[in-house]
Amino acid sequence: MVVFDIPYESVGPGLWLLQKNESEYGEFCSRDDALECAVTEARRLEAATQTSSVVVLNIEGIDGVWRAFDTSIKPYAGKTA
Numbered sequence: 134m135v136v137f138d139i140p141y142e143s144v145g146p147g148l149w150l151l152q153k154n155e156s157e158y159g160e161f162c163s164r165d166d167a168l169e170c171a172v173t174e175a176r177r178l179e180a181a182t183q184t185s186s187v188v189v190l191n192i193e194g195i196d197g198v199w200r201a202f203d204t205s206i207k208p209y210a211g212k213t214a
Contacts, residue, residue: 134187135178137171139164141193168192175204 138152141164151159151167153174161167168190175188189209190202201209 134189135175136189136191137175138191138199139168139171139193141195141197172204172206179204 136154137158138155140149143149143164147162149161149164149167150157151161151171158174159167159170161170171190175190178186178188188204190204190206191199192202193199203209
């Protein structure tokens with residue numbers, strides 16, 4: 134399983150960190166840029182493995198709650214490959 138974490142809050146003015154499996158993956162100027170990168174990389178990983186690997190986008194909401202989504206940005210329903 135590969136998990137991308139996209140936080141709601143920046144870590145500094147104009148700096149969002151994107152994590153992949155709890156390791157820093159990249160720094161971005163906006164949350165939208167971090168999300169776009171995560172979606173692109175997640176879809177690339179799925180295509181490369183032909184869905185043999187589960188990819189989850191873990192996105193923090195304004196309410197501080199983390200929610201899991203699949204690569205089509207639909208709620209992750211615990212699908213298995």
